[in-house]
Amino acid sequence: MKSKFISLLAVILGLIIIIFPVMGIIGVSDLIGLSILLISIYLLVVGVAIMDYNKSGAILDLVLGMLLLFLSICLIFNAGIFGFLAQITLYLAGIMLIVVGLVSLINNRQSRYGFYIGIAGVVLGLVYIVIGTYVANPIILGALIGAWLVISGILRLMDG
Numbered sequence: 001m002k003s004k005f006i007s008l009l010a011v012i013l014g015l016i017i018i019i020f021p022v023m024g025i026i027g028v029s030d031l032i033g034l035s036i037l038l039i040s041i042y043l044l045v046v047g048v049a050i051m052d053y054n055k056s057g058a059i060l061d062l063v064l065g066m067l068l069l070f071l072s073i074c075l076i077f078n079a080g081i082f083g084f085l086a087q088i089t090l091y092l093a094g095i096m097l098i099v100v101g102l103v104s105l106i107n108n109r110q111s112r113y114g115f116y117i118g119i120a121g122v123v124l125g126l127v128y129i130v131i132g133t134y135v136a137n138p139i140i141l142g143a144l145i146g147a148w149l150v151i152s153g154i155l156r157l158m159d160g
Contacts, residue, residue, distance in 0.1 A: 007153045007157040011149070013042055013146075017035050030075070031141075032090075032142075034076065037072035037073070037076065040065045040067075043062070043065030046058075048062070057107035061103060064100065101123075113156070114155075117156070120155075121148055131144070
């Protein structure tokens with residue numbers, strides 16, 4: 001039951017991220033902060049869910065989720081932080097996606113599709129950094145994070 005809930009949560013959060021940029025009412029700082037917030041929620045839920053059988057992975061997910069939660073709140077509620085982080089914000093989200101992908105690789109070694117979830121995170125994180133360098137369009141960048149969550153959710157559902 002936990003696995004299906006986490007899978008559906010990932011798909012729903014991914015779709016929310018993909019839908020929000022289309023509305024065009026959220027600023028770049030808020031959009032990136034929202035994307036990071038949804039990833040942190042996902043990591044916190046996964047960390048709690050796997051605590052019973054993978055303590056080290058759960059602790060890693062929880063610590064990363066808390067760091068991302070703090071970063072997302074700072075980006076959403078403090079415009080000065082965005083000004084300070086403006087040069088590295090695009091790279092920071094891509095780097096976090098890569099880190100989350102690597103954590104997924106470590107945590108999901110025993111599942112059938114866990115490897116692909118991790119690889120998708122690393123690849124989309126690298127694509128995020130490249131696109132962020134040349135395009136810097138928050139709609140495309142938010143959609144990449146949403147795509148990773150949707151892919152993760154679907155692969156987790158397929159894994160059973």
